[in-house]
Amino acid sequence: xxxxxxxxxxxxxGEYDKPAAKVTMATPAVLPPMPxxxxxxxxxxxxxxxxxENPLTARVWVNRAWERFFGNGLCKTTENLGSQAEYxxxxxxxxxxxxxFMRSGWDMKAMMKLMVMSQTYRQSSAVTPAMVAAxxxxxxxxxxxxxxxxxxxxxxxxxxxxxxxxxxxxxxxxRPYMPEGVWDxxxxxxxxxxYKADAGEGLYRRTLYTIWKRxxxxxxxxxxxxxxxxxxxxxxxxxxxxxxxxxxxxxxTFVEAARGLAQLMIQKGGATPEExxxxxxxxxxAQELESPAMAVLLKGLKERLAxxxxxxxxAAKLVSQGQSKPAEGIxxxxxxxxxxxxxxxxxxDRVVTRQ
Numbered sequence: 001x002x003x004x005x006x007x008x009x010x011x012x013x014g015e016y017d018k019p020a021a022k023v024t025m026a027t028p029a030v031l032p033p034m035p036x037x038x039x040x041x042x043x044x045x046x047x048x049x050x051x052x053e054n055p056l057t058a059r060v061w062v063n064r065a066w067e068r069f070f071g072n073g074l075c076k077t078t079e080n081l082g083s084q085a086e087y088x089x090x091x092x093x094x095x096x097x098x099x100x101f102m103r104s105g106w107d108m109k110a111m112m113k114l115m116v117m118s119q120t121y122r123q124s125s126a127v128t129p130a131m132v133a134a135x136x137x138x139x140x141x142x143x144x145x146x147x148x149x150x151x152x153x154x155x156x157x158x159x160x161x162x163x164x165x166x167x168x169x170x171x172x173x174x175r176p177y178m179p180e181g182v183w184d185x186x187x188x189x190x191x192x193x194x195y196k197a198d199a200g201e202g203l204y205r206r207t208l209y210t211i212w213k214r215x216x217x218x219x220x221x222x223x224x225x226x227x228x229x230x231x232x233x234x235x236x237x238x239x240x241x242x243x244x245x246x247x248x249x250x251x252x253t254f255v256e257a258a259r260g261l262a263q264l265m266i267q268k269g270g271a272t273p274e275e276x277x278x279x280x281x282x283x284x285x286a287q288e289l290e291s292p293a294m295a296v297l298l299k300g301l302k303e304r305l306a307x308x309x310x311x312x313x314x315a316a317k318l319v320s321q322g323q324s325k326p327a328e329g330i331x332x333x334x335x336x337x338x339x340x341x342x343x344x345x346x347x348x349d350r351v352v353t354r355q
Contacts, residue, residue, distance in 0.1 A: 093343035151224025162260025173211035174202035256322030262338035
């Protein structure tokens with residue numbers, strides 16, 4: 001910060017060249033004042049926000065964290081915890097979590113761990129007619145939460161399942177695969193013209209690090225309801241559309257991730273198709289493969305293997321998707337057959353849905 005902060009003024013009609021009355025640094029009059037002795041700068045504002053007397057900061061953060069894990073906040077109106085907010089369904093729990101959050105020194109990781117290790121979070125999301133009749137929105141948490149993962153998590157999870165995710169932390173933005181010409185219509189000059197994907201690890205970093213242009217956001221993220229970032233979005237919408245399934249089946253990142261899973265199934269899954277299918281299913285869903293599903297997957301694998309053995313060019317085209325090279329020592333038709341099977345596994349509802 002500057003040694004001497006510059007003066008601030010009320011601007012007539014918001015025009016910067018028409019200053020009116022001079023104003024000083026303080027909180028809005030409708031809110032509690034700054035603590036006595038607190039510096040009138042950003043440090044003082046931070047101290048005011050996390051002061052034990054502040055009734056909102058901890059509650060707001062805890063409520064938003066709860067929404068992330070359970071689908072809805074304890075107070076459903078996540079964007080508004082004021083006097084016009086919906087009353088919390090479990091107010092005592094919200095207060096206790098907020099107090100615990102402050103007692104822990106505002107430890108976000110500890111609070112998240114507390115939530116996901118709770119019996120409420122770990123219970124089954126299976127629903128009965130009686131539950132639907134009594135509590136259709138599951139506000140009283142008689143069952144575990146069930147909702148589709150966010151677009152960022154869907155992509156990151158696919159890369160992790162396929163053994164491609166680069167867990168590196170920090171650094172500049174990266175440029176993963178995007179459709180050709182995605183930036184051309186909105187930028188004619190400079191660095192934002194002509195999007196060019198990275199080579200190497202930049203393609204496989206977490207979606208958190210993806211470069212984001214507001215006028216041409218990543219199309220796959222838009223399909224999965226990511227906000228455009230033109231305005232602040234507290235709570236995302238959740239949709240389920242055919243375009244999402246098409247993206248999971250055809251977008252380069254997901255095809256390449258499916259090939260990565262196929263290679264792991266062949267290299268680490270075992271010697272027989274049954275063992276490999278069990279390995280792939282467990283890696284994708286964290287659940288054991290049951291006999292009926294095994295029969296369906298095994299039948300499909302055999303059919304695809306026969307097809308790709310008769311269409312070697314199509315097999316080679318499939319396994320060459322993406323910049324990473326196919327594993328050596330695996331027959332191309334076999335890898336292609338397992339790749340399509342892996343794509344089926346990664347498109348399962350239980351893979352892209354928290355349940």
